[in-house]
Amino acid sequence: MLFFFLSLYALAHIPNQSYIFLRIYETEGIEGRFEINTREINKVFGTNFKDGVQLEDIEPYMEDIKAYLVKNTSFSSELGHHKIVLHDVDIFAFNLGDFVQVFFHLENTKKLPQNLSVYYNAVFEKDDTHRGYLVTEYNWRDGVINEEANITLDFSPDKLTDTMDLTKSSIWNGFYAMIKQGVWHIWIGLDHILFLLALILPSVVRRRNNDIFGWEPVKNFRSAFIYIVKVVTFFTIAHTITLTLASLQIINLPSRLVESIIAFSIGLAAFHNIKPIFKLKDWNIAFIFGLFHGFGFASVLGDLGLTNEFLTLSLLGFNIGVEIGQLFIIALIFPVLYIIRKLKIYPKFLVYMSVLLIIISLYWFVERVFDTDFVADEYIKRQLYQFAVWLGVK
Incomplete structure (x- = not known):
């Protein structure tokens, strides 16, 4: 309705x-x-x-x-x-x-x-x-x-x-507009949001044993907060590097390849929550896949029709906007996770949510690899856009 x-x-x-x-x-x-x-x-x-x-x-x-x-x-x-x-x-x-x-x-x-x-x-x-x-x-x-x-x-x-x-x-009008574009595109970039979600789900718990439900809550806020800071910082550094390189035409990767890897990164990060497949820390995972997310942001800048005029300010403003947008999202999600971390259901919530993220990831991965749009995905994107317009975000 x-x-x-x-x-x-x-x-x-x-x-x-x-x-x-x-x-x-x-x-x-x-x-x-x-x-x-x-x-x-x-x-x-x-x-x-x-x-x-x-x-x-x-x-x-x-x-x-x-x-x-x-x-x-x-x-x-x-x-x-x-x-x-x-x-x-x-x-x-x-x-x-x-x-x-x-x-x-x-x-x-x-x-x-x-x-x-x-x-x-x-x-x-x-x-x-x-x-x-x-x-x-x-x-x-x-x-x-x-x-x-x-x-x-x-x-x-x-x-x-x-x-x-x-x-x-004024150049400040353009700079401010690019900040808004950064905020807007992280909010509608559902794949970027879900990748962050996969990474921060385990931020308020720690593994107790090899059982997939073997999680225990962190004892204090500081521990969980440091985890979040590391994940966000490494993700930000990574996508800033590749966004800049791609915008300056130093490195260019095929959009289809980039978008497919971004979709796959969600499922891989989520599967790591269920069964560790990397010896790396989660913030290292955020950095590695954040590099590809940066190429994804670069394609957005290309779609905006930007030229070389004010490119430095455009990159800076867009990056600031992306950080503001993702910090706002984390500020909404993280406190809720911290509050419910001690509930006995949280380990199951973490695993089942990770399974859902894997399913979504595979769905998008197939779409992007075979360059097709399923009806459900197009409908959801259209309704999300209209919802954002109705809220006055766009």
Whole structure:
């Protein structure tokens, strides 16, 4: 029931709205894309596109669509007119209709203007209820990192021109945004969370004998706390090293391999709780597999569309965010484990939870090795995302 009601909060593109998404780079200029629903294209060109349209269906009308968008859109600033240079075309399939995406960049923006004036007059002549929106999807200095809901300008039949101010920005906005990205991605990185859980389950107990249920509670808080500090510290050092190396393009590993090892690391750490398979301490295990988790974080930075601009601050901010996020998670879990450690059921809880982690690990491992998505996994990820949006985390 909870997931059903949360689905009502899902963000969506609205059919009778069209969009301009801009990505503003400090040294590379401004690039972006148009997104217009096929239903709106039907209004303008008299076509009859249905839901589920393919790129080849659009192909005969491609040049007309491009010409129409360029004719009805313009960008200018104190630097002069900025010509729209069109690139590839794609289809964004959505449950409220398919959107045609036309990618472009603006000439004469290597030096960013202070104010960018935008003229937009698409579809209004066919539908006066239509609305256009300009979305700043990426602007590091403004603290905007891959945000598709950050509406900057709006257009209507009575408002065809609007201006965006590019002077209200600071490197601290970008730094703070990267901290938030780090927190966000550790919170939605369920595999990273479950790996940490596998490592901290035994933090409040110590092995008494070789029996899988042969655990006894630690006698004091200090012992358990030092264990946690070591695990988190070694995990942090490891993923910081590989995150930096990967972001600087010094070492790159295939994403599929990295994600498969991350999934496998959860099960291996959990199995070690049941039957020790390493002579290493748990914090050494955290370090070894933390190296691969760092490569996983690096792929996230790649997905954010970061370039070499402010890369040092981006890495620092993202790392700080990851640490804040994982400390928050541990702060929620660890006290509970410490309180229940003396219960006779805790050894069984530790083992059964480890078994569950092994099952989840194998499930993800098979998915990632064979590059497939099972229905259950996709559903859970979608609902977790919507739950985070509803909470206001994203």
